[in-house]
Amino acid sequence: MYKIVGLLLKIRHGITRRFYPAYYTLVASIKLKAMGAQVGTGFWMDGKIRLSIASGQVRIGDNLRLRSRYRGNLVGMAFPVTFQLCNGGGNISIGNNCGFSAVVISSMNQVKIGNNVILGGNVRIFDHDYHSLDPEIRRDRNRDRQNVKSSPVLIEDDVFVGTSAIILKGVHIGARSIIGAASVVSIRYIPPDSLVVGNPARIIEKGKSSK
Numbered sequence: 001m002y003k004i005v006g007l008l009l010k011i012r013h014g015i016t017r018r019f020y021p022a023y024y025t026l027v028a029s030i031k032l033k034a035m036g037a038q039v040g041t042g043f044w045m046d047g048k049i050r051l052s053i054a055s056g057q058v059r060i061g062d063n064l065r066l067r068s069r070y071r072g073n074l075v076g077m078a079f080p081v082t083f084q085l086c087n088g089g090g091n092i093s094i095g096n097n098c099g100f101s102a103v104v105i106s107s108m109n110q111v112k113i114g115n116n117v118i119l120g121g122n123v124r125i126f127d128h129d130y131h132s133l134d135p136e137i138r139r140d141r142n143r144d145r146q147n148v149k150s151s152p153v154l155i156e157d158d159v160f161v162g163t164s165a166i167i168l169k170g171v172h173i174g175a176r177s178i179i180g181a182a183s184v185v186s187i188r189y190i191p192p193d194s195l196v197v198g199n200p201a202r203i204i205e206k207g208k209s210s211k
């Protein structure tokens, strides 16, 4: 009996592995284009996407692969891929051949991601603080919105960001650098080939060669 159940589970897995990405890719492509995003060729998605991008620009290069379906990546994904542009501005630009799992990218300034970048499950990238840092201003919703600190985030080619890391405003990550799981990164400039870990994140190796 267990053999039959095992076989049925394998068949189900085989079907869903093909069917879900085809469905989610179509839905996500339509949503992105309907919201004015530019999407390159070879876009692929397995799972849900949430978009709030009416205010600015989203540009996606070729061969972007997005995952957010729980069974699509067993790292333990918690929410849909989310792209948000806020406060009437924002700009998200993603290069070619990138792969992201259940990421949240929120911009009111600029988030620029290069080529061949991997963002692990549940990574969050914010180029702003969402709220003013002044308690008096925060009491007034409109003033709060108008006084949010923001600064561009730049992630260069071949960067790998581990699961659940948070990249905060003003961070520039040099090419080929690796950001450890669950790091909270607010370092303004990370040179190429760095290894960065912790909360608050610190550079623990510079000029690291992976070869």
Ligand SMILES: CC(C)(COP(=O)(O)OP(=O)(O)OC[C@H]1O[C@@H](n2cnc3c(N)ncnc32)[C@H](O)[C@@H]1OP(=O)(O)O)[C@@H](O)C(=O)NCCC(=O)NCCS
Residues within 6 Å of the ligand: 126, 128, 129, 130, 131, 133, 149, 168, 184, 186, 187, 199, 200, 201
């Ligand atoms: C905490 C925060 C508001 C501070 O912003 P800021 O005053 O502009 O601070 P800075 O970016 O200049 O950082 C100041 C120092 O704090 C550290 N730091 C900043 N944010 C940090 C964080 N979240 N965790 C750990 N350290 C942090 C920085 O590394 C820096 O350390 P250093 O002086 O040793 O280099 C901001 O970094 C942050 O966490 N924003 C996200 C807010 C958020 O989650 N909003 C969504 C909720 S709706």
